[in-house]
Amino acid sequence: MATCENSCFTEDENDHQILSSKRIITILSDDEDLEVNKNNKRQRSPSLSKPKPLQLMNKRTIKSNTRQTSLSIIRTNSDSNGNEERKWNLKTIASSSNENSSKQKKKKITQTKSVTVAQSRYSSTLVRTVSSPSIVKNDISNDPSRTVSFDGAVINEEDVFSQWNEESSTSSSTAVNSKSIWKEIFSKSVKSKPVDDELKQEWSALDKDQPSNHYRFNAAPVGVKRTCPFYKKIPGTTFCIDAFNFGNIDGIQAYFLSHFHSDHYGGLNKKFSNMLYSNQITCNLCKSELGIRSETMTILPMNEFINVHGIDVALLDANHCPGSNMFLFRFANGRLILHTGDFRAAPTLLKHPLIQPKQIDTVYLDTTYCDTHYRFPSQDEVIESAVGLVLDSLKENARTLVAIGTYLIGKERIFHAIAKALDCKIFVETRKFRILNQLENDDLSKRLTKHPHETNVHVVGMGSITQPMLQAHVDKYALKYNKIIGIKPTGWTTPRSTSGSKHYSIESKSSNITIYGFPYSEHSSFDELKNFIQYIKPKRIIPTVNVGRADLRDKMNGYFQQWLST
DNA sequence: GCGATCAGCT
DNA sequence: CACAGCTGATCGC
Numbered sequence: 001m002a003t004c005e006n007s008c009f010t011e012d013e014n015d016h017q018i019l020s021s022k023r024i025i026t027i028l029s030d031d032e033d034l035e036v037n038k039n040n041k042r043q044r045s046p047s048l049s050k051p052k053p054l055q056l057m058n059k060r061t062i063k064s065n066t067r068q069t070s071l072s073i074i075r076t077n078s079d080s081n082g083n084e085e086r087k088w089n090l091k092t093i094a095s096s097s098n099e100n101s102s103k104q105k106k107k108k109i110t111q112t113k114s115v116t117v118a119q120s121r122y123s124s125t126l127v128r129t130v131s132s133p134s135i136v137k138n139d140i141s142n143d144p145s146r147t148v149s150f151d152g153a154v155i156n157e158e159d160v161f162s163q164w165n166e167e168s169s170t171s172s173s174t175a176v177n178s179k180s181i182w183k184e185i186f187s188k189s190v191k192s193k194p195v196d197d198e199l200k201q202e203w204s205a206l207d208k209d210q211p212s213n214h215y216r217f218n219a220a221p222v223g224v225k226r227t228c229p230f231y232k233k234i235p236g237t238t239f240c241i242d243a244f245n246f247g248n249i250d251g252i253q254a255y256f257l258s259h260f261h262s263d264h265y266g267g268l269n270k271k272f273s274n275m276l277y278s279n280q281i282t283c284n285l286c287k288s289e290l291g292i293r294s295e296t297m298t299i300l301p302m303n304e305f306i307n308v309h310g311i312d313v314a315l316l317d318a319n320h321c322p323g324s325n326m327f328l329f330r331f332a333n334g335r336l337i338l339h340t341g342d343f344r345a346a347p348t349l350l351k352h353p354l355i356q357p358k359q360i361d362t363v364y365l366d367t368t369y370c371d372t373h374y375r376f377p378s379q380d381e382v383i384e385s386a387v388g389l390v391l392d393s394l395k396e397n398a399r400t401l402v403a404i405g406t407y408l409i410g411k412e413r414i415f416h417a418i419a420k421a422l423d424c425k426i427f428v429e430t431r432k433f434r435i436l437n438q439l440e441n442d443d444l445s446k447r448l449t450k451h452p453h454e455t456n457v458h459v460v461g462m463g464s465i466t467q468p469m470l471q472a473h474v475d476k477y478a479l480k481y482n483k484i485i486g487i488k489p490t491g492w493t494t495p496r497s498t499s500g501s502k503h504y505s506i507e508s509k510s511s512n513i514t515i516y517g518f519p520y521s522e523h524s525s526f527d528e529l530k531n532f533i534q535y536i537k538p539k540r541i542i543p544t545v546n547v548g549r550a551d552l553r554d555k556m557n558g559y560f561q562q563w564l565s566t
Numbered sequence: 567g568c569g570a571t572c573a574g575c576t
Numbered sequence: 577c578a579c580a581g582c583t584g585a586t587c588g589c
Contacts, residue, residue, distance in 0.1 A: 263580060269570070342579095368579075407580050463576070463582060491579060523579075546578090 196540065202230045203553060228252075231364060231542050234329055234337060237311050241327065241339050241364070244268040253309050258341025259324035260285040260409055272296055277308065279315050281323025284438045285409070303354065305330060316352055318343035320522045321410035322439040328354055338538070339364040345524040345532035346378065360538045367543035368523040369491060370556050375526060376491065376519040377503050383414055385503040386487060386518055387421045393485050394422070394456075401474055401481040405462040405488045409435060410522055412444060414489050415459055419447050425455040432459060452477065462488065470513050483512045491521030533563045 206229055228246040233239065238253035245267035257278040258264055268276075270291045275298060278286070283299045286292040298308075302325065305312040312330035320342040329337040338360050343349070376382075393400050404415040419426045426447045428436060437445050449455060464473070465486040474484040488507065507515040524532065533541065541560045546552045 261580060267571095271570095410580080461582075462580080466576095492577085521579085 199540075199542065203547070203550070206230065207550065231544050231547065234339070236331065237329065238309055239311070239329070242341065244272070248274065256313075256327055256339075257282055257286070258327070258339070259318065259321055260289070261321065261342070262408070264342070265290070268292065277313070279323055279325050281439060282325075285323065285435065288434060288438065303352075314354055316354060317349075319346055319349055320344055322412060322441070323409070328360075336360045337362045337364070338536075340366045340544075342366045342368070342523060344379075344522055345528040347528075347531070350532065350535050355536065357535055358537045360536050362540045362542060363533070363536060363538040364542045364544050365529070365533070366523060366545055367529070367547075367556055368545045369521070369525055370529055370543065370546065370559060372526050374491070376521050379413060379520060382489070382503050382518050382520045383417045386414055386489075386516075386520075387417050388502075389504060389516065390418050390485070390487075391421060393483075397483050399480065399482045401456050401458060401477060401484040403458050403460050403465065403470060403473060403484055403486045405465040405486065406432075406459055407462060408432075409439070411489045411520060412436065412439070412441070414487070414518070414520055415457060416441075416444050416447070419455075419457050422457065424457055425449040427452045427455050427458045429459075453480070456481065462490075465515055467508055467510060467513055467515070470515070474512065486513070486515040487518060488515060489518045489520030491519065491523055530559070530563050533560065534566070537564065 226246050228240060228243045228249045232241055232243040233249075233252070234241070238251055239256060240249055240252045240254075241256045242258055242264040243249060243252075244255065244257075244265060253275070255272075255274050255276050257268070257276055260282045265286070268286065268290055270293075272292055273296060276283070276286065276292065276296055277298045277300055279302060280299050283292075283297045286297060287294065300306055300308075300313065300315050302315050302317065305314045305328075307313075310332070314328040314330070315325040316328055318324040318326045318341050324341060324343070326341055326343055327339040329339070331337075336359055338355075340363065343366050349355075390402055393402070402418065404411070404418070406412070406415070415426060420443070424447070426444075427449055430450060433448055433450050436448055439445075452458060458473070460469075460473070464470070465488045470484050470486050474481055504516045504518050507517045509515070541564075543553065543556050546556070
């Protein structure tokens with residue numbers, strides 16, 4: 001998976017030769033990866049099959065059955081913006097041998113990772129990684145042992161600097177440079193509250209109870225009853241959010257639903273006999289698509305506090321899909337808790353009158369793209385780019401069919417904008433027709449048609465944007481069209497260029513079919529998350545996505561600490 | 567014969 | 577990888 005950008009084997013080897021005498025850190029662990037019992041694979045939860053937490057070993061003999069990882073700094077570059085980029089060399093030597101001496105059995109894996117340190121134009125106070133390994137700073141101000149974590153391994157300040165103390169008389173310029181970078185990492189003071197022990201306990205209890213399965217609603221072991229993870233419940237209330245896969249949850253009176261996507265309503269069906277709370281659109285969809293009875297639903301208004309079982313609740317637009325909302329809970333003593341559901345924190349979202357700095361105690365955060373990888377343009381920019389592409393394509397060949405991939409709900413803005421630009425109708429299948437007509441968007445509803453011949457803008461399932469499927473689609477209408485372009489809007493599409501106006505990438509191309517990927521996201525980008533949190537300044541953040549792995553949680557927690565400390 | 571759930575896949 | 581599904585198989589009524 002490594003690209004040339006972050007893995008250059010020959011260079012690494014050369015650089016590492018130079019530095020080999022200045023090894024900075026050696027991390028040692030029993031390498032369980034080498035002993036995976038394939039017969040037992042299904043019973044092993046992912047969290048158990050991971051290597052044990054790496055233990056820092058400094059200048060000790062390499063044991064057998066171990067993996068040795070060394071981290072060193074091999075190069076420092078400055079770009080034209082004055083950003084410094086430093087490359088770290090992560091070297092892994094795995095051995096399956098029981099004898100120390102049989103070196104030929106050792107496998108060498110060398111990777112180079114780019115890391116930009118401090119003072120970047122994003123004014124990050126710490127370390128921003130372009131790709132893993134991640135360096136996450138723990139709460140140094142309150143941590144007497146002063147550690148940072150490196151890809152899940154805890155690195156102790158003393159262990160790092162003890163090497164230079166001993167070697168100070170012979171240190172080369174490179175080593176001095178390395179030392180200064182380590183100093184930089186350890187010296188930034190992080191002002192934040194003590195490590196959230198309570199939260200830590202909740203996570204580890206969850207890991208033990210339902211290893212890795214709590215975040216994936218359909219992955220409970222056979223015969224094991226799923227229990228609702230703590231982050232789907234609001235403490236001090238009888239409320240849960242997007243938790244329909246756990247039967248009747250003890251102590252829960254009100255079941256909130258943030259939006260109508262299957263990974264959130266999963267488990268909801270006709271038999272549901274509790275009380276569901278959501279907005280008008282989502283409740284409509286629950287009724288028409290899942291057959292939920294009206295008596296078991298309470299429709300809440302938007303932007304207005306309503307008392308539910310003694311707690312005030314306000315629904316705020318989440319900017320995710322139509323009918324998506326965040327929940328703002330207000331307790332009798334004024335304490336505020338915000339649950340974002342799935343959301344995209346576009347700048348306009350910060351202008352909401354109910355969202356004020358330093359007022360919110362706890363935020364349950366949609367951390368889908370909480371990683372520096374995820375930088376993508378605004379929806380408006382992507383839409384403009386998609387409309388431009390369609391207009392160009394039609395100019396070139398008027399007999400072009402435009403197929404846009406979507407999910408159940410979501411991505412409407414992109415095909416709506418295309419239809420508006422062409423002033424044409426939008427073909428959708430029956431189920432989609434029914435759903436889109438409930439989104440309370442008059443212009444969109446007016447343009448919908450169930451007749452494919454009325455328009456060259458066709459909305460299809462995301463899975464249909466493949467060469468064979470599109471070929472079959474265009475063949476169906478061969479009398480009218482001889483070309484088809486497929487548009488795939490997803491947050492996972494990395495933008496090719498962020499400077500120009502063309503945000504798409506060509507995913508595949510044949511004579512009459514072209515598939516375009518657009519970085520159209522309905523979740524916050526990394527920077528949007530950062531801005532949102534830095535504006536709100538909550539006391540506490542609980543991530544709700546990518547929480548199945550402790551190393552990812554640590555990484556996200558590192559970002560949170562960073563954001564809240566500036 | 568139907569809905570609900572699940573593994574596998576993208 | 578995962579977004580948020582979809583498909584096809586199996587289970588229970």
